[in-house]
Structure formats: structure tokens, C-alpha cells
Amino acid sequence: xxxxEQNPLFLSMxxxxxxxxxxxxxxxxxxxxxxRQDPGKSLESLFVLLSNGAVKQEGRLMASLDTKARLSTLxxxxxxHDLSATYFCAVDPNSGNQFYFGTGTxxxxxx
Amino acid sequence: DSGVTQTPKHLITATGQRVTLRCSPRSGDLSVYxxxxxxxxxxxxxxxxxxxxxxxxxNILERFSAQQFPDLHSELNLSSLExxxxxxxxxxxxxxxxxxxxxxxxxxxxxxx
Numbered sequence: 353x354x355x356x357e358q359n360p361l362f363l364s365m366x367x368x369x370x371x372x373x374x375x376x377x378x379x380x381x382x383x384x385x386x387x388r389q390d391p392g393k394s395l396e397s398l399f400v401l402l403s404n405g406a407v408k409q410e411g412r413l414m415a416s417l418d419t420k421a422r423l424s425t426l427x428x429x430x431x432x433h434d435l436s437a438t439y440f441c442a443v444d445p446n447s448g449n450q451f452y453f454g455t456g457t458x459x460x461x462x463x
Numbered sequence: 464d465s466g467v468t469q470t471p472k473h474l475i476t477a478t479g480q481r482v483t484l485r486c487s488p489r490s491g492d493l494s495v496y497x498x499x500x501x502x503x504x505x506x507x508x509x510x511x512x513x514x515x516x517x518x519x520x521x522n523i524l525e526r527f528s529a530q531q532f533p534d535l536h537s538e539l540n541l542s543s544l545e546x547x548x549x550x551x552x553x554x555x556x557x558x559x560x561x562x563x564x565x566x567x568x569x570x571x572x573x574x575x576x
Contacts, residue, residue, distance in 0.1 A: 383563070385564070385565075387567075393569075394465070394553060394567045394569050394570055395553065395555075395567040396465075396567075397565070397567075400563060402563070440506065444561075444563075450508050450511070450519050451496065451498075451508045451521075451565070452508065453498075453506035453507070453508075455505055456505065456506075
């Protein structure tokens, strides 16, 4: 069974600090996605990573993909309160056309 | 606003009933995907349609069915509802038949009592 695991599940961090969220997956895939979800809201696309070694940055967030290790990271730099949300990674296996979401990481940034 | 619309926003119904959720994709998008989000099972892919045809199937129960119409809107039909079907149902759309960057709708919250 395909697994997409994120850690940590819950993250409470102070403003100004750095931290990394990890996404491990158990299938062969060259495609990985990061989404943000605010409470009671829909999912907002953050990053689309389409090859090994892909790195993308937007503001205080940077995502990378290592397809050999089956690992993606979402790095948060100098966190601010507005980043508080739940972050999901999703994998699109090479063998099919389905999306498998991770468990989500609930991030709370404390002033 | 992603450009994907879903109706209704909220739905409350009783066990054993049948409901239909509707999704209109972004203008020009040919693929529609359906997802279920619940506390115990997380976000699960249900099914994908591309230009009217079923393209991929995930963890969709036999009591659930979907279709995509010629105008590209899609409907998800849930029947013989159980308490465990209470969840947030999202649809998403993308331009092609591959799942690169999907755009999610606001969701329909279904409560089964």
C-alpha cells in the first residue's frame, strides 16, 4: 500500500525561527506537490516539483525534492504568524494518475 | 478564488439517503478530480474524469458514483449514506489529463445524521 508520511504532524514554533517539514513516500514518483489549507478553507497550491533535485522558493517557504530518497522537504525561514496553517504534500505515482496526500502538518506560529 | 465552484456548500441529510454534489471546473480545464477529507481518513482521492471519461479511480466506495457532463461540470452521487460518510468533499480541476497542479474548489461539507 502506498504511504505518504509527513512529520511532524504538529508544529508550534516562534516567530522568526526556522524549521523543516518532511514528506516521505513509498512509491516511485517524479512529481510532488505542496498545498496549504487554512481552517475551514480549501487547499491552495504552493509548489509543484516535477523532477529530482527540484527546488522552488516563494517568500519564506522553500520546497525541494529528492526522488532517489523519496523525500521532499518544506523549509520555513523566519516564520511569521501568517504562515499558521496545515501543510500537505501529495504524490502522483509514476504508475498511475492518482494523488496521494500526506497526513498533513499543522503549523502554529507563536508571536 | 481558484475558479472552481462547488454546490452546495453545506448539506445535512439522514442515513440511508442519497445526495448529489456538483462541481464546475475552471474555464478551459478538462479534468475534474474528487476528494474526501475526514478527520479519521485524511484527504483521499476518489476519482478523476477527463473530458467526460473516467481516467483514474481511487478509494471510492461502490455506493458512490460520479460523472462528467459534456459541459465539463461533474457530479458526485453518494447513496445509502452512513454516518461515516460525513466529510468535506472537494473537487479540483486541471487543464489536461495528468494531475499537474490541481486547483481546488471550496468544498461541500456533508453531515449525515
